[in-house]
Amino acid sequence: NITNNGASGKRSLGGRRNGNNKFVPPLLRNGGDSEDTINTGSAEVEMDERLKGLDPKIVEMIMNEIMDTGPGIDWNDIAGLKHAKKTILEIVVWPLLRPDIFTGLRGPPKGILLFGPPGTGKTLIGKCIASQSKATFFSISASSLTSKWVGEGEKMVRALFAVARIHQPAVIFVDEIDSLLSTRSSTEHESSRRIKTEFLVQLDGAATSADDRILLVGATNLPQEIDDAARRRLVKRLYIPLPDKEGRQQLFDIVLASQAHSLTPEELEALVQKTKGYSGSDISNLCKEAALGPIRNIEDICNVSADQVRPMSFCDFEEALLQVRASVSQSELEMYVQWNNNFGSLA
Ligand code: ADP
Numbered sequence: 005n006i007t008n009n010g011a012s013g014k015r016s017l018g019g020r021r022n023g024n025n026k027f028v029p030p031l032l033r034n035g036g037d038s039e040d041t042i043n044t045g046s047a048e049v050e051m052d053e054r055l056k057g058l059d060p061k062i063v064e065m066i067m068n069e070i071m072d073t074g075p076g077i078d079w080n081d082i083a084g085l086k087h088a089k090k091t092i093l094e095i096v097v098w099p100l101l102r103p104d105i106f107t108g109l110r111g112p113p114k115g116i117l118l119f120g121p122p123g124t125g126k127t128l129i130g131k132c133i134a135s136q137s138k139a140t141f142f143s144i145s146a147s148s149l150t151s152k153w154v155g156e157g158e159k160m161v162r163a164l165f166a167v168a169r170i171h172q173p174a175v176i177f178v179d180e181i182d183s184l185l186s187t188r189s190s191t192e193h194e195s196s197r198r199i200k201t202e203f204l205v206q207l208d209g210a211a212t213s214a215d216d217r218i219l220l221v222g223a224t225n226l227p228q229e230i231d232d233a234a235r236r237r238l239v240k241r242l243y244i245p246l247p248d249k250e251g252r253q254q255l256f257d258i259v260l261a262s263q264a265h266s267l268t269p270e271e272l273e274a275l276v277q278k279t280k281g282y283s284g285s286d287i288s289n290l291c292k293e294a295a296l297g298p299i300r301n302i303e304d305i306c307n308v309s310a311d312q313v314r315p316m317s318f319c320d321f322e323e324a325l326l327q328v329r330a331s332v333s334q335s336e337l338e339m340y341v342q343w344n345n346n347f348g349s350l351a
Contacts, residue, residue: 052170058163062156066167070142076135082128083258083284084251088118088242091349092133095240096219100137100173103217113239114211115220117181119227119348120244120340121332123285126223129244130177133221140171146184150196157199165206165218173217181222185234200234207237227343235347243344246283246332252276255284259291264315271318281330293324 055063079089098105099112106112118126127143134141142164149157168174178184184200210218222238224230235241247255253276260267267275279287297320298313299305 054170055163055166058166059159062160062163063167066142066160066164070144070164071167071171072131072134072141072143077128077132079132079136081258082125082132083254084247085125085129085244086250088129088244091240091242092116092129093136096133097137100133100139100175100217100219107214111214112219114216114218115207115222115238116240116242117227117230117235117238118221118223118242118244119343120225121246121283121336122225123283123331124244124246125284126244127177127179130175130221130223133219134175134177137173137175139173139175139217139219140168141175141177142168143177143179145179146182147180149199150183150193155195157195158202161199161202161206165210168218169210169216173219175219175221177221177223179223180225182224182226182229185222185231186229187231204234204237211237227347228339240349241347243340243348245340246281246337247287249276249280251284252279252282252287255287256291259288260316263291263295266315266317267321268318271321274318275321278325279330281332283330283332286328286331290321290324290328293328294320296320297323 079093082089096112096116099110118129120126130143131141133139144164149160164176168176184196184203207220210216210220220238227241230238253272256272256275279290282290294316298316302308302313
């Protein structure tokens with residue numbers, strides 16, 4: 005069931021959505037028959053020649069649900085990660101912007117892997133690559149391919165690359181890519197083995213065609229699950245670690261920018277110290293929890309005016325620190341460092 009209406013009645017394809025999804029039509033062919041049309045919710049659009057032979061329903065789904073035309077993001081929206089950002093700019097963003105200069109030896113990788121603990125900004129980076137290189141962004145969770153799309157996953161992968169080819173330059177972001185490329189999936193189920201094979205075929209196709217400007221960005225918290233053959237195809241493997249001191253400082257700046265608070269520079273510094281070991285999303289959750297502090301003592305929330313809500317204070321954060329703890333353990337971190345030493349790319 006590709007419309008995938010679950011019990012909640014909501015379509016869930018696993019790709020993270022931002023709700024601001026405008027349809028961008030594929031290249032139109034003039035004067036064709038009207039049999040192959042795709043319904044995009046707002047309009048019926050004639051299907052591109054290059055999409056013939058693919059299931060129109062799947063193509064429609066990709067365009068409506070997986071192709072992301074929401075607001076772009078900027079490098080400044082991503083805290084810390086200086087090294088990863090610089091590397092990505094040089095090896096993937098510039099080549100996508102200037103394919104005429106980045107040829108031959110300077111040719112870009114077709115697949116990169118972002119690995120590290122959950123909530124450190126891997127998805128943000130994927131999005132940022134797409135918006136900074138003016139590419140179309142496709143975002144899908146690999147586990148939805150193998151679990152929810154049983155029987156359709158293989159067709160889905162083929163269609164995804166075909167649609168991406170039409171919308172070049174394109175970035176295909178695959179979250180939880182380990183579930184697609186693990187050693188286990190090749191033995192576990194015939195269907196997931198086929199999805200994996202199709203995925204590698206498509207990736208190799210994109211890699212050998214010099215004109216294709218399609219970049220695959222895989223993200224994973226479990227890099228050790230990815231098998232050797234798949235790992236070799238993701239030639240650049242970048243460790244996206246927990247934020248360091250500077251990164252945490254920037255995270256607080258970003259998260260608190262739009263919120264009234266009374267924190268002094270010394271108190272902010274104390275928070276940066278106290279959140280050692282927190283991921284970016286832990287810090288974001290901490291601030292959300294602290295933001296509820298000023299609300300808790302208001303007796304009549306229905307009748308209070310917005311300017312009567314006091315700014316967030318250091319006490320709110322101290323309370324929140326008791327509730328929101330670091331989510332990544334030391335042993336997990338050691339595993340990432342070890343894997344980075346063995347397989348990570350330095351630049
Ligand atoms: P991942 O893909 O690594 O699991 P995400 O990129 O989805 O993590 O980040 C989850 C949320 O945590 C983001 O929406 C953002 O609010 C926050 N976050 C995590 N890392 C960063 C970062 N480096 N800079 C800014 N925000 C971050």
